[in-house]
Amino acid sequence: MPQLLIDDLRIEVVRKNIRSLRLTVYAPDGRVRVAAPLRTADAAIHAFVSARRAWIRKHQEQFAAREQPAELEYVSGETHFYQGQPYELRVHETAAGPLRVKLLEDGFLDLFAPAGSTREQREKALHSWYRARLKEQLPALAARWEPVVGKQAAEWGIKLMRTRWGTCSIRARRIWLNLELIKQPPHCLDYVVVHELVHLHERLHNARFWGLMDQFMPDWQVAKQALRSVHLKPCG
Structure with a gap:
């Protein structure tokens, strides 16, 4: 999948037949994906992500703060x-x-x-x-x-x-x-x-x-x- 490096953020970019840019931060690792209309320039994506940098960081920090679940072994006592x-x-x-x-x-x-x-x-x-x-x-x-x-x-x-x-x-x-x-x-x-x-x-x-x-x-x-x-x- 194509990627852009915007400051220190690595952004996955997927171009689709849609009308507007969409931004998603995924759990558990905080990876960032932008869905963009087919002819959107990289510069427009850069500006879109930069304007939402605080929102991205907030969600990445929330995911990082989650307690990691214990690995289950499916044995008695779990x-x-x-x-x-x-x-x-x-x-x-x-x-x-x-x-x-x-x-x-x-x-x-x-x-x-x-x-x-x-x-x-x-x-x-x-x-x-x-x-x-x-x-x-x-x-x-x-x-x-x-x-x-x-x-x-x-x-x-x-x-x-x-x-x-x-x-x-x-x-x-x-x-x-x-x-x-x-x-x-x-x-x-x-x-x-x-x-x-x-x-x-x-x-x-x-x-x-x-x-x-x-x-x-x-x-x-x-x-x-x-x-x-x-x-x-x-x-x-």
Whole structure:
């Protein structure tokens, strides 16, 4: 990808068939990308970035200050989260058979795995369990929020994403949710669902977009702030 060095900032530049310049700072490393209309001169990009230098630095500092999550080994005693609540993982060795997961109300998350199973196998089993739980919740989420927002997605999907909590393909009306959302409090999942549905009204994050967010989910900023404090580092 083409890059510009503006002062001490390395900027990724992608030219697209769009009308205006867009700036994004990505977690976790604070890399900067500018999306620019096809015929935009480098000098115009330079001026655009320079005018927003303080904003860029602020977000890079926020990302750098986030606590780095511990590397998970999927062994007994680790803390794993589900819907914002911590659970202690207990790995139970079995003679054979598929790996399975069971959530207990007393604060334990039990993983049944054959003796000699690898970290990757245990991770895959837990991710499959997380995916199934989030998939179960999607119909109710759509039924709750689509009438409020006044837009309906044609398709919902789940995948691990390194930099985003959700994405929306406006033309296809397809919304993807980050699997990591199942670990966050339910109001965070609601926020991302509403956020992506609002993109079916307004593609850009402009005043109209945030005004619609205020209308449909007045407390959206609480959830957004909570998600900003999370270091996204999906595995697998």
